[in-house]
Amino acid sequence: MNEIAGEILAILRRYLSEPTSRSLLTSAARRANVRLEMLARSEIPQLVQQLGPGLNIFLQEPEKLQNCKSLLALVAVENAPSIPMEPPQQQAESRPDGISVPIRAEHDVVRARTLGKDMAKQLGFSEVVQTKVATAVSELARNIFQYAGTGEIRIRRIEGKKRGIEVVARDQGPGISDPALILSGAYRSKWGMGAGLRGTKRLVDEFELDTHPGLGTTVRIRKYAE
Amino acid sequence: MVMMMETQRIPIVRLSGKLIVSIQTALSDTVVDRLQQDVAAACERGDARGLVVDVSGVDVLDSYITRSLRDLAVMARLMGVETVVCGLRPAVAMTLVEMGMELPGVRTALNLDRALALLDSLQPEGLPNDLAGEGDEWEGEA
Numbered sequence: 001m002n003e004i005a006g007e008i009l010a011i012l013r014r015y016l017s018e019p020t021s022r023s024l025l026t027s028a029a030r031r032a033n034v035r036l037e038m039l040a041r042s043e044i045p046q047l048v049q050q051l052g053p054g055l056n057i058f059l060q061e062p063e064k065l066q067n068c069k070s071l072l073a074l075v076a077v078e079n080a081p082s083i084p085m086e087p088p089q090q091q092a093e094s095r096p097d098g099i100s101v102p103i104r105a106e107h108d109v110v111r112a113r114t115l116g117k118d119m120a121k122q123l124g125f126s127e128v129v130q131t132k133v134a135t136a137v138s139e140l141a142r143n144i145f146q147y148a149g150t151g152e153i154r155i156r157r158i159e160g161k162k163r164g165i166e167v168v169a170r171d172q173g174p175g176i177s178d179p180a181l182i183l184s185g186a187y188r189s190k191w192g193m194g195a196g197l198r199g200t201k202r203l204v205d206e207f208e209l210d211t212h213p214g215l216g217t218t219v220r221i222r223k224y225a226e
Numbered sequence: 227m228v229m230m231m232e233t234q235r236i237p238i239v240r241l242s243g244k245l246i247v248s249i250q251t252a253l254s255d256t257v258v259d260r261l262q263q264d265v266a267a268a269c270e271r272g273d274a275r276g277l278v279v280d281v282s283g284v285d286v287l288d289s290y291i292t293r294s295l296r297d298l299a300v301m302a303r304l305m306g307v308e309t310v311v312c313g314l315r316p317a318v319a320m321t322l323v324e325m326g327m328e329l330p331g332v333r334t335a336l337n338l339d340r341a342l343a344l345l346d347s348l349q350p351e352g353l354p355n356d357l358a359g360e361g362d363e364w365e366g367e368a
Contacts, residue, residue, distance in 0.1 A: 199325035
C-alpha cells in the first residue's frame with residue numbers, strides 16, 4: 001500500500017474498524033482494477049466510486065457517510081487552487097477546490113462543523129486547533145442559517161509554506177449594514193447577534209468579511225497549523 | 227437522501243434527588259431546545275435538588291450552544307434547582323476563553339464525581355434550596 005492508499009485507509013479508519021476498512025479498501029481496489037501499492041491520485045475517483053456501496057452498508061448515519069465521502073473526494077485534489085471571493089458558479093457539490101456544504105437546514109450546521117473538525121484532524125492539527133476550527137465553522141454556518149436562511153460553506157486545505165485550512169461562508173442574505181459596529185462588540189450584549197462573528201475572528205489567524213446590504217455576505221477565515 | 231429528522235432526545239437520569247444529563251451526541255439547536263424543555267419539565271416535578279450537565283462527550287461548543295447551556299442553568303436555578311456543568315474538555319474550555327465566553331454565573335466542575343460532591347456541599351440535607359444558594363453571584367453578568 002503506498003502513501004495515497006494509506007491516506008484513504010486513514011480516512012476509513014476514522015469511521016470504521018481496521019479490519020472493515022482494509023477489507024473494504026482491498027475489495028474496492030479489486031473492483032476498480034487499481035493497485036494499492038501504486039495508487040495514483042487520478043485513480044482515486046474510480047476507487048472511491050467502488051467504495052461507495054460498502055460505505056453505504058457499514059456507515060448507517062447519513063452525516064458520517066456524507067463526511068467520509070467528502071473527505072475521500074478531497075484526497076483526490078492535493079493542491080487545490082484558492083477559493084475566489086466572487087459569487088459561486090453553479091457547479092456540482094464536489095468541486096476540485098474543496099468541500100462544499102450547502103446550508104439549508106439546522107442539521108447542516110452540525111454537518112459543516114463536523115466536517116471542519118474532521119478535516120482539521122486529517123491535516124494533523126492539534127485537538128485545540130481542531131476545536132477552534134470546528135467552532136468557527138459552526139458560528140459561520142449558524143449565521144448563514146439564522147440570518148440568510150440558505151448559503152454555502154466551503155472548506156479546503158491550504159498547502160505550501162504554512163499548512164492550514166480555509167473556510168469560506170457565503171450567502172445571499174440581507175447582509176450586515178454596519179460590520180465594523182458588529183465586530184467592535186458595541187452592538188447589543190455580549191451574547192447577542194455579532195457574538196458569533198466576533199468569537200470567530202478571535203479563533204482564527206485570518207478573517208475577511210465582505211458584506212453588501214441586500215446582496216449577501218462572504219466571510220473567509222484561515223487557520224494555520226501551530 | 228433521507229435524513230434522520232426525528233428530534234433526538236437527551237435522557238435525564240434521576241439519581242438520589244439529582245438530575246443528571248450526560249450529553250454524548252453532537253448538539254444541534256433543536257436538541258438543545260428540546261433538552262431545555264425536558265429539564266424544565268423534570269424540575270417542575272419538584273423532587274430534584276440539583277442538576278448536573280455532563281458535557282464530556284461534547285467536542286464543540288459554539289456561542290449559541292454555550293448560551294443555551296447557560297440559559298438552561300439559569301432557568302433551573304430560577305426553579306430552585308442548582309446546576310453544575312461538568313466535564314468540559316480542555317480544548318473546548320480553551321476555545322470558549324479565546325472567544326470571550328466563559329459561562330458566567332454557571333457553576334462548573336472537573337467531572338461528574340466532583341459535580342455531585344459540589345451539589346451536596348451546596349445543599350446540606352434538610353436545608354431548603356433558597357437558603358443554601360448564594361445570592362449575588364448571578365448579578366454581575368453583562
